[in-house]
Amino acid sequence: MEAESRLEKPTISVYRAASARLLASIGDISIGALTRSDVRSAIWLTELESPSQARIGLISLRSALAAAVHEGVIEWNAASQQNLAPRQNRQTRVMSDDEVRALKTIARESAQVKGSPGSVILRRLIDILFDTGMVISEALALRYGDFRETPDGHLVVRVSGTLASRGEMKLKEYSEDSSKNRVLDISDRVADWVRDEIAVATDGPVFESTLGGWVHPNSVNRWWRKMVRGTGLEWVTPHTCRATVKAALVSQFGVAVASTLMGYTNTR
Incomplete structure (x- = not known):
């Protein structure tokens, strides 16, 4: 192990x-x-x-x-x-454009297989992670009420909280003045299915478990490992998506802007 x-x-x-x-x-x-x-x-x-x-x-x-x-x-x-081994600061590997496309293709094909648990959730979750760079617990905490139309008809999403576990998953909302509470753009691809769901859904979880509550991050990790097994992308995790988005934002806009969009409290 x-x-x-x-x-x-x-x-x-x-x-x-x-x-x-x-x-x-x-x-x-x-x-x-x-x-x-x-x-x-x-x-x-x-x-x-x-x-x-x-x-x-x-x-x-x-x-x-x-x-x-x-x-x-x-x-x-x-x-x-017993002494715990010291935490090592190591830079997370960033995905190439080809690897991002490959992962999305794998997720899309997996979602088309009947009886594949969590595959539809993973396909949509991966799109949101690459759109926004959210932490996995933030993405799983999204509710349909977090999405808003801008005056020009563009759909944006507010990162309003995260999931916390004390036996059962609960929503921990960010304060209004928290740097983690932020509004982010989403792609037309995500906007299309979100609008379809909003038309029939209440302000419930975007990613809903079979029991009607929040999806646990551990469930996502289990589905994820099964999805990437044997694909050459076994090293990719939900956090890899965030690291990839961060690298792209830093390259395009600089550290300060990237830190704001990623919800960091500092620019390290």
Whole structure:
């Protein structure tokens, strides 16, 4: 597993074992705001191939174990002696124009296959990601009410929030003065299907789960990996789309404008 090649296997093993014991206590007592679902989700993250997601899981488990010690549920946090590998700053690879076209073609063809879960969502999501450079959790938080017609008949979208998970997915709205709260142009291709959906939809999620709620980013990641398997684009993730848009904006408009459009709070 790639995550274990960058994070020491003993570290992951200790965290999982300690957290598994902790699960037996959660539910009968309160450990901060933690639930069994929170801890299970964190354990699940440590099993993913992505080093960054595995690290998030380990950090969440460390917090859970520390809270359990503080509240007297367990006497000692075994994971406290395990050092996490330092986060490495590495530049995300940017896609070429040909690779972008190839990914869109793969998504379009996948959406035409019956019984392919999430394929229609992925096709539309990829178009929006390349149009706007949104973070995946921002794109999945879009509602039809976030789209507006300009006086000249052009459709734009407001990035008004992001999805946050504490057991279940919830919308976390950006404040009006947040740099993340921004209005972005979208292509005619996206505008066409958005207008069609707005004609029949209420102000619900643009990307809706089969149960009628928000689509979880983990579901998108699972569908995504299946879609790109064997295509030569296995290295591409939703974040790669954002990095590609950022590079294009910086090249065309400079760092300051690109940072504003991407919703950064600084220009680094």
